[in-house]
Amino acid sequence: MSHIEDIVDALEDKINKVLQKQEVLKQTNVKLEEALQVSNKELQEKQKQIVDWKEKYEALKIANSLLGSDNNKRETKLKINTLIREIDYCISQLSE
Numbered sequence: 001m002s003h004i005e006d007i008v009d010a011l012e013d014k015i016n017k018v019l020q021k022q023e024v025l026k027q028t029n030v031k032l033e034e035a036l037q038v039s040n041k042e043l044q045e046k047q048k049q050i051v052d053w054k055e056k057y058e059a060l061k062i063a064n065s066l067l068g069s070d071n072n073k074r075e076t077k078l079k080i081n082t083l084i085r086e087i088d089y090c091i092s093q094l095s096e
Helices: 002-066 073-095
Strands: none
Touching: 002 073
């Protein structure tokens, strides 16, 4: 009988260790999920900053072209023509 009790005790010890490891893994998982959420939020902010900087860069290119810079003049003219078409479309929609 003693042999069976030893086996049961050893099994209980192993089960307890597994449960402790499971709890540690759960806590680690929670921490990793929180870190992932923080990282995702930072990534979204960085992506928004990239979009903002691209918009500022495009505006700066247009401003440089308007100030007489020969660089990007064609792009500026195309952009102005696009804006004029959009304004004309809006005016026609309002007049209907």
